[in-house]
Amino acid sequence: MAVSLALPSATEALAESLIGCVLVRESREGLTAGRIVETEAYLPGDPACHAYIGKTARNATLFGPPHRAYVYLIYGTSYCFNLSSERDGEGAGVLVRALEPIEGLALMQHRRGIEAARDLCRGPGRLCAALDIDRSFDGAELFTRERLWLEPGQPQGKVRRSRRIGLTRAAHRRLRFYEAGNPFVSGPARLSPS
């Protein structure tokens, strides 16, 4: 009998290894940064992935080289920040869903119009607002140490996995990764690993 034992794709491995890395945003207003505590993988051939419909003007970055910023507007109100993840020509990416704020809290509070630290970057739209990330970052390199970049880091404790959040298609796939026990992780508390 045929058994499919595919290794985790590059996208899946990236989504997991991004937990603990630090996203830094430098602007005229000041520096803001946070530890990545939650991600979701969107794989090649995945009906929930923006690349699924083929290459378009919006999703072109997903088909480019890996580790570029893919930023899009959702519901006309919120930006979502992703990394392209597969080799040039293949469309896939990783959504960053939540950060633990570590620098520039006051600026984040100002941009978000709220005080509570826990809510500043808990959710993909919120973290983009807190770091002032918009579509102008789409396609940007993330290792340039200019405007927006990523620094290596390790998770504090276990990285767990669950179903993805908020999708209308293929939500059942367990492609969400988060740092166990971290209060800055988004999503309903009941979304435990199993």
Added chain:
DNA sequence: AGGATGATCGTCT
């Protein structure tokens, strides 16, 4: 040119 869609968020009950 017009309609449907959406990886969200804040507000309300």
Added chain:
DNA sequence: GACGATCATCCTC
């Protein structure tokens, strides 16, 4: 838990 805001994008005339 439910609902509406709001608009870039894509698809179909």
